[in-house]
Every structure is written in structure tokens, then in C-alpha cells.
Amino acid sequence: MHRAVPQGDQTAEVSLERLHYGKLASGATLSVPAAAGYGVTLRSHNLQASDDRLLSPPRLMALRRFEPDLVDPAARRRGAFLARVSPEPDSRRAIFLRARFRPEDGEDGHGRLYQQSAVWSVAASDWRRHPAALLAMAGSELEALPDLASEAECVRFSAAPARYVVRMLDPQDVWGALEDALDKSHWAAPTLEFLARGAETGEDATLTYGADDFASEAAFLRAVGLALQFLPASYPRWREICVVSGLRHESQGLCLRYLPSLRAAARTSVAA
Amino acid sequence: MTERLSICLIGPKKGGKSSLLASLVDCVAQSAFGYSPRLRPALQPVTESEFYAEGVEPKKADLLMVEQGDYERLRRDFAEGGVATDTLDTYEYRFRLTVNGEAPPAVVLRGPWLLEIIDSAGEIAVPPDGAEVAILNDVKAKLAKQMLDSEAIILVLPLVRLEDSGWSGNLSRLIDRLALAPEKKLKRLVVVFSQYERLFARFGPSAFTYACDPAVALHVLRKSLRAVQWLDRLRALETPNGGVSVRFTVCSAYGFVKRFQNPNIDPHQPGERRFRRAGLEGARAYNEYWRPFLTAEPFLYAALGHDSAFTFSYAQLDARMEESA
Ligand SMILES: Nc1nc2c(ncn2[C@@H]2O[C@H](COP(=O)(O)OP(=O)(O)OP(=O)(O)O)[C@@H](O)[C@H]2O)c(=O)[nH]1
Ligand SMILES: [Mg+2]
Numbered sequence: 192m193h194r195a196v197p198q199g200d201q202t203a204e205v206s207l208e209r210l211h212y213g214k215l216a217s218g219a220t221l222s223v224p225a226a227a228g229y230g231v232t233l234r235s236h237n238l239q240a241s242d243d244r245l246l247s248p249p250r251l252m253a254l255r256r257f258e259p260d261l262v263d264p265a266a267r268r269r270g271a272f273l274a275r276v277s278p279e280p281d282s283r284r285a286i287f288l289r290a291r292f293r294p295e296d297g298e299d300g301h302g303r304l305y306q307q308s309a310v311w312s313v314a315a316s317d318w319r320r321h322p323a324a325l326l327a328m329a330g331s332e333l334e335a336l337p338d339l340a341s342e343a344e345c346v347r348f349s350a351a352p353a354r355y356v357v358r359m360l361d362p363q364d365v366w367g368a369l370e371d372a373l374d375k376s377h378w379a380a381p382t383l384e385f386l387a388r389g390a391e392t393g394e395d396a397t398l399t400y401g402a403d404d405f406a407s408e409a410a411f412l413r414a415v416g417l418a419l420q421f422l423p424a425s426y427p428r429w430r431e432i433c434v435v436s437g438l439r440h441e442s443q444g445l446c447l448r449y450l451p452s453l454r455a456a457a458r459t460s461v462a463a
Numbered sequence: 464m465t466e467r468l469s470i471c472l473i474g475p476k477k478g479g480k481s482s483l484l485a486s487l488v489d490c491v492a493q494s495a496f497g498y499s500p501r502l503r504p505a506l507q508p509v510t511e512s513e514f515y516a517e518g519v520e521p522k523k524a525d526l527l528m529v530e531q532g533d534y535e536r537l538r539r540d541f542a543e544g545g546v547a548t549d550t551l552d553t554y555e556y557r558f559r560l561t562v563n564g565e566a567p568p569a570v571v572l573r574g575p576w577l578l579e580i581i582d583s584a585g586e587i588a589v590p591p592d593g594a595e596v597a598i599l600n601d602v603k604a605k606l607a608k609q610m611l612d613s614e615a616i617i618l619v620l621p622l623v624r625l626e627d628s629g630w631s632g633n634l635s636r637l638i639d640r641l642a643l644a645p646e647k648k649l650k651r652l653v654v655v656f657s658q659y660e661r662l663f664a665r666f667g668p669s670a671f672t673y674a675c676d677p678a679v680a681l682h683v684l685r686k687s688l689r690a691v692q693w694l695d696r697l698r699a700l701e702t703p704n705g706g707v708s709v710r711f712t713v714c715s716a717y718g719f720v721k722r723f724q725n726p727n728i729d730p731h732q733p734g735e736r737r738f739r740r741a742g743l744e745g746a747r748a749y750n751e752y753w754r755p756f757l758t759a760e761p762f763l764y765a766a767l768g769h770d771s772a773f774t775f776s777y778a779q780l781d782a783r784m785e786e787s788a
Contacts, residue, residue, distance in 0.1 A: 212551075226629065228476050228586040229550040230597050244599050247551050256554065258536060259546060295547065301734030303477075304540075305547035 201359035205317045205325065206352045209235045210246050213307035216337035220297030223305065224340055232338040235350045238312065245279060248290045248308045253278065253442050259292045259304060265402075265451035266437025267291065270308070270335045272408065274326060275433040275444070276315050282430075285318030287311040287329040293337075307335045311353075319429060323365075323416030324357035326434060330412040365420045372417065378404055382418045382447065389445040390427050397446040401453030408436045411449040418447075467514075467577045470765045471610050473637070474619035475630040476585030479657030481548055482716035483619055484556060484582055485541035486755040487762055488534070495718065496759040497677065497773035503564030504763060508534040514557040514577050534558075537582075541716070542746040544734060550598050553583040553606050560766055570769050578766055581609050585630075592632040611644060615651040615765030622656035622687060622713065635693040642699040651768060652700060653710045653761040656687060660715035660726035660756060671724035674756060677772045680713050685780055701777060710764055710774040718756040727753060 211233040214223045231243050244250070249257045252273060262271050270291025277284045290308035294300035311333055318325055338347055372379035378400065385398040405411040415434050422429065431444030437451060472480040490496060491506040498504070510532065534556050540546045548554065560576040587606050590596040610616065620628075641647065662683065663670035673679055688694050688711070700707040717727040717737050729738045739748040757773055764774050 214547075225477075226591055226594065228591060228594065228596055229547070229584055230586070240597065243597075244601065247599070249551060256552065257549070259540065259543075260536065292546065294544075296734070301544065301732075301736070303545040303547055304543075306549050 202356050203317075203321070203359060205313055205321065205355050205357055207355065208238050208312040208352045209233060209350060210238055210243070210310040210312070211308070211335075211338055212243075212248065212310075213335070213337050214295070214305055215340040216297075217340045218297065220299065221337050222297035222300065223295040223337070227340060229305070233347045233350060235352045236348070237352055245277060246286065246310050246312065248288060248306070248310075250278065251275070251286055251288050251310070252290075252438065252440060254440055257290060257306060261439050262291060263437040263439055263450045263452050266408070269408075269437075271438035272330065272333070272412075272436040273433065273438065273442070274318075274329060274435075275442070276318065276430045277312070278443075283315050284312045285315045285325075287313075287325070287333055289329075289333045289335045291335045293335075307337055309333055309335045315430070319424075321357045321359075322419035323360060323413075326412040326416040326419075327409075328355060328357075330409050330436075360420060365417065368417055369421050372414070376414075378414050379418070382415065383421075385447070386418065386422065386426075386432075386445065389431075393428070395443055395445070397441045397448055399448045399450060399453065401450055403454060405449060408449060408451065411436060415447050464573065465575055465577060466573055467579070468614040468766060469579045469581065469609065469612055470615045470617060470762065471581045471606075471613045472583070472617050472619060473588045473610070474585055475589045475591070475621075475628070475634070476547065478585055478619045478621045479716060480585065480619045481537065481582055482541055482545060483617075483655070483657060483714060483758050483761070484580060485537045486716040486718075486758045488538075488558075489753070490755040490757070490759040491763075493754055495754050496757055496763065497771035498759075498763060498769070499565065501565040502562060502769075504759070505561050505563060506759075507559050508532055509557050509559050509577070511555075511557060513559075514579065539746060542749055544736065548582060548584040550584040550586050550596075550602060552602060553581055553587070553609060556580045556582065560763075562767070566767075566769065570767050576766050578762070580762070581606075581613070588637060589630050589634050591629045593629075610641070611647045611649075614648055615653070616641075616649060617761045617765055618652065618654045619761075620654065620656055622658050622662065622683075631692060635696050638693050638696045638700070642696065642705065649700070649707050651708050651710070651765050652697070653712060653764050653774070654697070655711075655761045656684070656713045658715060658717070659683075659713040660717055660719060660728070663719075664726050664728070666725075668724045670726050671719040674715075674719065680773050681775055681779065683713060684711050684775060688780065698777060708768065708776070710770070710776060711780065712757065712760045712764070712771075712774045714758045714760060715756040716758055718754045718758075720752045721754050723752075 212231050215227040215232055216223050270289050273288040276282055277286050288310050292304040293307050294302045295305055296302035428445055433442045433444050433446040435448040474480050488506055491504055494500050558578045583606050586596050587598050701709045720727050727737045729736055737749050738752040740751045760771050760773055
């Protein structure tokens with residue numbers, strides 16, 4: 192556990208609750224033993240079993256059912272990614288989700304596929320304050336890996352929440368970086384315009400970026416993080432913002448999306 | 464007159480429920496069943512709104528139309544090696560069934576039938592014995608209600624992996640609960656052993672000939688059921704006041720290779736896959752060789768209550784058992 196130690200820059204500590212849904216695995220390639228079935232395999236101790244329903248992947252993705260063909264082919268290995276305020280009314284939490292389909296007979300196997308996902312839950316106010324840092328962190332560290340069959344249940348269900356220290360960004364620096372992006376990149380203007388128009392119209396919309404816009408999910412999350420960090424505290428539709436990568440499904444609300452196998456000319460802004 | 468009925472697929476995980484359903488429409492289309500070909504059944508996926516609409520007209524066959532329905536997806540997943548059904552919900556697939564040919568008047572005068580077939584993860588209804596499986600309460604409750612509201616249940620069990628049946632205790636308990644439930648609508652229950660083609664792996668091109676003999680299937684069923692502790696529990700459903708007709712059958716979603724007649728498992732592919740035509744993508748790659756085997760049987764019996772050469776009653780199983788005793 193880290194402590195928040197201000198060192199020149201202002202920092203803050205963010206606490207992440209964790210939940211895994213999938214199957215237990217074992218061995219070097221993490222294959223699923225015959226006895227292992229679907230279930231919540233890890234739940235940090237501040238989450239209740241009654242939260243499982245609220246944190247179920249299809250619900251967070253606003254889907255009836257999560258299916259393999261909804262994952263962008265170029266995102267199959269790590270899975271789709273999603274960040275948003277949890278959909279229940281007046282929710283006080285934001286969630287980050289990584290979900291994928293992996294073979295039951297191990298990482299490079301050829302067998303039947305099953306669904307494996309990992310969720311982080313943070314205070315909605317932390318997401319509001321630190322979108323850039325949280326997107327960067329979740330993008331790099333949130334993995335849909337199965338838990339080990341060898342690990343005792345009492346350990347998996349009493350896991351401590353993860354704690355991270357994030358640096359408070361100076362609004363001046365954020366604006367500086369964004370100004371720079373407005374000059375040198377393609378994404379900054381359309382993204383800010385999309386968010387501004389979303390606030391005006393109040394309609395559901397999705398802005399999709401592809402491989403020509405960003406070389407990687409990490410680059411996309413960095414860009415979107417910067418844009419969200421720039422939004423004023425009074426931005427009216429913050430709770431409806433949804434950041435998505437690798438998912439071929441349009442969420443509700445205001446959705447900023449990256450599809451790594453999408454090529455030029457296909458980029459669209461769609462009102463759902 | 465249009466008749467709507469619900470059928471629940473139940474059985475342990477990895478038992479073959481989703482594969483059975485995924486191969487159903489192809490099996491009917493290829494007449495790869497043990498009913499008389501003159502029955503000429505036709506089966507077509509329909510949407511939820513078509514299912515609930517009043518007078519349902521058959522859709523015009525449009526070969527160019529790209530079907531993006533749930534069933535199409537299930538078929539594609541099956542072609543790509545299968546997906547373990549998740550435990551976050553239960554999943555309904557809907558079909559329109561007609562019988563166009565010769566059938567006993569009791570069958571012909573009814574119909575068309577609108578079938579709602581419910582697939583779910585094996586962990587929900589038949590979890591592994593001793594394992595504390597945490598399933599969302601509302602999903603468990605939904606499936607329990609669907610089972611009670613179903614006119615038929617199809618119990619899918621893997622034929623050759625029966626030895627690691629670490630679920631038979633829970634299956635017995637499920638059958639007991641069903642037998643005791645007073646409010647159930649259940650009329651028919653079919654026990655189907657999946658992956659039947661595996662038994663004939665060493666028979667090469669003779670495999671299909673043996674598999675097509677109902678006497679072989681009856682023998683296999685008797686042998687498989689001999690040591691099964693839930694068999695007598697199931698009988699309680701059928702007793703005069705139980706009111707359920709129980710049938711036993713076998714099937715194979717992979718089936719046997721067209722023309723070559725050997726079991727349809729390609730030894731040269733990693734994993735356990737069907738033979739496929741090189742250079743083609745998706746389901747089309749399999750079509751040249753794929754003929755499923757009897758996967759229509761459980762559904763047609765569940766819907767029509769009409770026996771095929773491969774559906775066996777307790778009376779048929781018992782007759783031979785007495786003979787050999
Ligand atoms: N050899 C052979 N294998 C089959 C056949 N049908 C299904 N399988 C395999 O058996 C495994 C399980 O099949 P599923 O249809 O996914 O089983 P299920 O009962 O739906 O399982 P859950 O969704 O986990 O409850 C898959 O890996 C299939 O490829 C068959 O006819 N022959
Ligand atoms: Mg299944």
C-alpha cells in the first residue's frame with residue numbers, strides 16, 4: 192500500500208475496488224481445469240456480493256449479452272476496454288472494465304472460448320477529478336486475467352482494494368498540452384467539438400477513432416484523458432461520458448471510442 | 464392453429480447444449496434425423512416480435528439477406544469452436560416449426576408451432592457437485608421459472624465423459640425438485656447423450672452405417688444408463704400421476720462426414736474441430752462435409768410428442784434389460 196506523500200507536486204490517493212468474472216485457471220498457459228465453472232472469482236472486501244449484478248460486464252457495456260464478435264479483432268488478446276460512471280441512477284462510482292474471450296485450453300489454445308473480465312470501481316468524484324491519470328493507469332494495468340485455482344477462496348474474496356497515488360495536474364499544464372495538440376494533431380479539435388455539441392444537444396452520440404488516428408489504445412486514452420481533464424467542473428453531461436476501446440457496440444450517452452482495426456474514411460459521429 | 468411452447472435445455476457445463484441447438488436448423492434442413500423423410504419438417508428462426516405476433520406468416524426465403532439474429536450468431540460461434548454460455552442471463556432462441564408431409568393425424572392437424580428454446584450455462588441448473596457456485600440470484604430465479612413454465616425439458620449429457628460426471632448428485636436433486644413441483648407445465652422430457660460420433664472413432668467409413676442402426680443406439684443407451692443413479696428418480700416424473708413422457712436418445716452435433724461417412728473430427732487440426740474446406744471462411748468452410756446426426760430428435764419429440772426410430776421410452780429400455788437379465 193502506497194501513502195500519499197506530496198513531493199513538490201500535489202498528489203492524491205485513489206482507492207480501487209476490484210471484481211473478476213470468469214473461470215479459474217491453472218498451469219503455465221492458464222488453462223481452465225475441468226471442474227472450474229463461471230463465477231465471480233475475485234471480489235475486494237469492500238464490495239458486496241449484491242454488487243455483482245451492478246458490475247456485470249454486459250450491464251456496464253449496455254448490452255444484453257457480451258459476445259466474441261463485439262470485440263474488435265485487433266483487441267482480441269487484451270480485450271475491450273470501457274470507462275464510465277456506473278449506469279445506476281445517482282451512482283457514486285465510476286467503473287473501468289476490461290473484458291475478453293479466451294480459450295479454455297490456455298492462452299494460445301484452440302478450444303472453446305469463455306468470457307473473462309476484470310472491473311475496477313472508484314469513487315465517481317475521483318474519476319471526475321483525475322480522468323487523465325485514471326485512464327492511463329487502467330489502460331496499462333487493468334487486465335482480464337483469470338485467477339488461479341490454487342489461490343484460496345478466502346484470499347480472493349478478501350483482497351484489499353488497490354491504492355494508487357496520482358499527481359494533481361495543473362490546469363495551466365492541461366491547457367498547454369491541449370493547445371499543443373490542437374496545433375499538431377487531428378484529434379483535439381473534433382473531440383472538444385464533440386463534447387461541446389453533446390452538452391448543447393443532450394443527445395446520445397458516439398465519436399469513433401480508428402487506426403489512422405491513434406497508433407495504440409494507450410495513445411487514444413492519453414488523448415481522451417487530456418480532453419476530459421480539460422472539461423470545466425460545470426460540464427453538464429459528465430456522468431454520461433463513456434470511454435471505449437475495442438468494442439464494436441455503441442454505448443448510450445456520450446461515447447468516445449477507439450477501434451484499432453478501423454481504417455480511414457470510416458470514422459463517423461453517430462447519433463443513436 | 465398456432466401453438467406456442469417453451470423448451471428448456473438443461474445439463475452440466477460443457478455437455479453440448481449450445482452445440483445441439485446450433486446444429487438444429489441444419490439437421491432439419493438436411494433431414495439428418497430418424498424420422499421418416501416424408502414428415503418433411505421445416506424449421507426457421509424467428510425474432511421475438513415474430514414469435515409474439517398473432518398470425519405469423521412464414522418469411523419469404525431470401526438467400527441474400529444477411530441474418531444477424533441471435534441464432535445466426537450461435538451457429539457462427541459453434542463453427543468457430545464454441546463459446547461457453549455465461550451465467551449472467553439465460554438466452555432464448557425462437558423458431559417456427561411446420562410439418563409439411565405425412566405424419567399421424569394427431570400431429571398434422573396441429574401446428575404450426577412457435578418454439579421458444581432456452582439455453583443457459585450448465586453451472587446454473589446442474590453445477591458441479593460440492594462446488595459452491597455463486598450465480599446471480601435473479602438469473603437462478605429466471606431459469607427456475609422458465610423450467611416450470613416449459614412444456615418440455617431436454618437434458619443434455621456428454622456420452623463419453625460420463626465418467627467424470629461430478630454433477631450427478633446435483634442432477635438427481637434437480638430431477639427430484641421437478642418431480643415434486645406441483646405447478647409445472649412439463650409434458651415431455653428428453654434425455655439426450657451428445658457426442659455420439661466419438662464412439663465410432665475407430666470405425667472409419669463404416670462409422671455412419673453403425674450409427675444409423677437404432678439397435679446400436681438402444682444398446683449404447685442401456686449400457687450408459689446402467690449405473691446411473693438418477694434414472695429411477697426420473698421415472699417418478701412418468702408415473703401415472705407424474706404425467707410426463709420421458710424419452711432417451713443420442714445425437715452428435717459434429718456428426719459424420721458427408722460421402723466419406725467417418726466421424727467428423729479432423730485429426731489434423733489443433734483442438735477438436737470438424738473437417739473443413741481449406742480457403743473458405745467461417746461456417747461455409749464446414750458445409751461441404753458437415754452432416755449433423757440426430758440433433759433434431761430431442762426438439763421434434765419435445766414439440767410434437769412424435770417418436771422417431773431413435774427415441775426410446777422406459778418401456779423399450781426395460782424390455783431389453785429383462786431379456787438380458
Ligand atoms: N466430438 C464432439 N464434440 C462436441 C460435439 N458437440 C459439442 N462438442 C464439444 O463439446 C464442448 C461443449 O459443447 P457446448 O455446446 O459448448 O456445451 P454446453 O452444454 O453448451 O456448455 P455450457 O455452455 O458450458 O453449459 C465444446 O467444446 C464442443 O466443441 C459433438 O457432437 N462431438
Ligand atoms: Mg452452452
